[in-house]
Amino acid sequence: MAAASNFKSARARSRFRQKLLAWYGVNGRALPWRETRDPYRIWVSEIMLQQTRVAAVLDHYRRFLKQFPSVQALAQAQESAVLAAWSGLGYYRRARMLHAAAKKVAHEYAGQIPDSAEALRNLPGIGRYTANAIASIAFAEPVAVVDGNVERVLARMSEVPIAQSELWTTAQNLLDPARPGDFNQAMMELGATICLPGVPECHRCPVKSACCSRGQKLVARTPGAQRLRKSASLKLVMRNGKILLRQRPTSAQLMPGMWELPEYARGIRRQPQLRLKHSITSTDWSINVYTCRASVSSGETWVPLSQLARLPLTGLTRKILRRTNLLA
DNA sequence: GATCCGTGGTG
C-alpha cells in the first residue's frame, strides 16, 4: 500500500487536488518560467533550480535566456560563454551538461526537445525529477515529481512513515492527471512557502484538513558534515586596463577551467585592501585581497577589464571584482 | 548508496 492512508479514497484525493490547485492559482508566485510552456525555457529553469533557491536563480535566468534564447543558440555557443553566464550560480557541471544536452538535441534530435519524460532522461543532466518536471509542465504528461519539498510535504501529511522506495508511487497516486504541471509546482510551492523545513505555517495551509501531523511531526535530518575553515590571500594586480588572472586547471575537481585571482605569495604583512568570507562546498574561506604591483608568475594571464564579463569567473572572483567596482 | 559539486540566504 503505497499511498498515504489518509488518501485511500478517490474522493479524498480529488478534494486535496482541488484545494491545492485553487490555493496555487491565487498564491503561486509569479515567476518567469511560469509564464511560458516553451520546453527550452522550462528546461533551463529546472536545471538552474536544482539545489538552488528561486531568488538566486532569477537574475541568471533572465540573462541566460537573453544570451541563449533557444536550444539552437545554446548548442552553437562556446562552453566558456555558457559557463560565464552561469558564473555565480554554482554547480557548474549543470551548465556543462545543459550545454552538452543542447548539442545532443541539435545534432541527434533534429533540434526538437524530447517530449516525454522517458526520452528526456537520455539527455545529460536530466534525472528522474527533472525529466518529470519538464514533461509535466511543458507537455502535460501525467508524471509526478519528488523533490525535497514534496518529500517533506508527503512525510508530514501521511499518518504512516513513507518508505523511500514508495515516495514516487505515493506522489504519482496523488497527482492530478488533468493538470500535472500545475499540481507538481503547487506541491513544491506549498513546501517552499508554507510547509517549511523548520516550523511550518499550518494556519495558512490550504490542505491542513488532510494533514495528519498539522506540523507536529518532526522531519528527520541528517547531521551536517564538519565544515573546514581556511584562509587565503589573493592579489589584485592591474596595469593598462588589464587585470592579472589565472585559469584553474581543466583537470581540477573543483570548478575546472574557470578563472580566478592569483594567490598572493605570503610574506609582507600589511593591511589587505579587502577582507571577505566565502563558503564553497564544505570549506569556509577567509579571504584577504591585496593590491600590488605587477609581478607575473607562471600560469597567470593579463585580461582586459572589458572582457571580464565574458569569462567564466568563479563566484568568489565575481564577488571580489564587484566589491572593487571592476565588474558590474 | 555515499559522496561530491557552489553559493547565498536564513534563523
Next chain:
DNA sequence: TCACCAAGGAT
C-alpha cells in the same frame, strides 16, 4: 556567528 540547506544528478 554559524549551522543549515535549496525545484538533483553523476559517479
